[in-house]
Amino acid sequence: MQSDVLTSWWIAAALVLALELFTGTFFLLLLALGLAAAGVAALLGAGSAAQTLTAALVGGGAMLALRAWRLRRRTAPGSATDPAQHLDLGLQVRVERWRDDGLAEVSHRGCTWTARLDAAEPPGRPGLHVIVGVDGTTLRLRALR
Structure with missing residues (x-):
């Protein structure tokens, strides 16, 4: 057995x-x-x-x-902001309009991406923004001053 x-x-x-x-x-x-x-x-x-x-x-x-x-x-620290992993960091995108939920849709590399402001940013205004992070398929943006 x-x-x-x-x-x-x-x-x-x-x-x-x-x-x-x-x-x-x-x-x-x-x-x-x-x-x-x-x-x-x-x-x-x-x-x-x-x-x-x-x-x-x-x-x-x-x-x-x-x-x-x-x-x-x-979720390793810095992976969303590591330029070696994300070649989009530092590139500029134009935000035409922010939605009420704090997100925007931007055109980048011929595709439409969802974007949100970086946590330290004040409420968004349309205009040029720089990509400071990538969370999955969402771009984190900072207003270009």
């Missing part, structure tokens, strides 16, 4: 790993890692509850660690 359970964990890990190779989803790789850890727990003689807990803790913990790492990397 023990070898059947051990084999089941390894087969499940191999199937999830194969699925990961087709989809390219890194999270499935971490789930396969958890299933393989459960197989190791079965090899060491752990009970079925301990094996399942091992799969959940290793796979789930690895997924949570990856998610936390991605969030830290995405």
Whole structure:
């Protein structure tokens, strides 16, 4: 019975790993890692509850660690204002009209972008503005004086 359970964990890990190779989803790789850890727990003689807990803790913990790492990397200080990452910083755009919600639509590089004023700026007026940051698809602007 023990070898059947051990084999089941390894087969499940191999199937999830194969699925990961087709989809390219890194999270499935971490789930396969958890299933393989459960197989190791079965090899060491752990009970079925301990094996399942091992799969959940290793796979789930690895997924949570990856998610936390991605969030830290995405919100790293200065990434929105790093000229090496955003070649638009320092370029000028013309704001024709500010909407009531504090946003504007500007034309930049042949596309329409959503723009908002930088936090330190007073309420917006139409005219030339300089790009001081990029938050996703939103440009942060500062009025050109």
